[in-house]
Amino acid sequence: DIQMTQSPASLSASLEEIVTITCQASQDIGNWLAWYQQKPGKSPQLLIYGATSLADGVPSRFSGSRSGTQYSLKISRLQVEDIGIYYCLQAYSAPLTFGSGTKLEIK
Amino acid sequence: QVQLKETGPDLVQLTQTLSITCTVSGFSLTTYNVHWVRQPPGKGLEWMGAMWNGGGTDYNSAFKSRLSISRDTSKSQVFLKMNSLQTDDTAKYFCARGTMMDMDAWGQGASVTVSS
Numbered sequence: 001d002i003q004m005t006q007s008p009a010s011l012s013a014s015l016e017e018i019v020t021i022t023c024q025a026s027q028d029i030g031n032w033l034a035w036y037q038q039k040p041g042k043s044p045q046l047l048i049y050g051a052t053s054l055a056d057g058v059p060s061r062f063s064g065s066r067s068g069t070q071y072s073l074k075i076s077r078l079q080v081e082d083i084g085i086y087y088c089l090q091a092y093s094a095p096l097t098f099g100s101g102t103k104l105e106i107k
Numbered sequence: 108q109v110q111l112k113e114t115g116p117d118l119v120q121l122t123q124t125l126s127i128t129c130t131v132s133g134f135s136l137t138t139y140n141v142h143w144v145r146q147p148p149g150k151g152l153e154w155m156g157a158m159w160n161g162g163g164t165d166y167n168s169a170f171k172s173r174l175s176i177s178r179d180t181s182k183s184q185v186f187l188k189m190n191s192l193q194t195d196d197t198a199k200y201f202c203a204r205g206t207m208m209d210m211d212a213w214g215q216g217a218s219v220t221v222s223s
Contacts, residue, residue, distance in 0.1 A: 001168075031208075032208055036152075043214065043215055045213075050208050050209075055211070089152075091207075094157070095169075096154040099151075101152075
């Protein structure tokens with residue numbers, strides 16, 4: 001199974017700050033990587049697909065990048081509505097696997 | 108408008124079988140995949156398995172032979188059945204629409220408690 005190592009586990013940042021979350025894949029998964037945001041009591045919402053493509057309706061302050069088997073989600077100017085838990089997902093091969101999540105809070 | 112809705116019991120007895128139905132609208136089960144994902148209280152997301160658009164299935168081996176996923180395309184429904192439930196199966200169970208590269212739409216989830 002492909003392991004997705006996500007870091008940090010939690011993150012506290014100030015409004016307008018740049019935030020970066022990373023996922024390291026245990027093997028090559030190409031661009032088969034998605035990022036999700038989950039707010040308390042809600043379903044996960046797709047932010048990024050194909051490692052770098054912005055999902056419909058997602059603010060442009062969110063972006064995804066890839067360097068080899070390391071994937072990053074960047075929020076360029078943190079807003080209050082960005083608080084929640086963020087997960088990466090590898091969709092390269094079954095079993096699909098999620099990262100362990102990053103809890104983002106406002107400082 | 109793409110929608111997925113999970114329906115199932117709130118409470119299941121220990122060692123019994125869980126059955127949840129995912130009813131979809133706004134897309135065809137023969138065009139898109141449907142995944143099942145669960146989330147225990149306060150924990151992360153776990154992929155359980157998928158019904159592929161061609162009718163095949165894949166399962167997370169963590170569920171061994173306890174899990175079964177099927178569908179009725181005429182009713183736009185996908186079914187999850189898992190037997191021998193234990194207390195650590197208490198979770199919210201989501202169905203999600205799958206494209207080639209992601210899950211792009213999710214149901215609101217069905218919360219299930221396994222009671223002894």
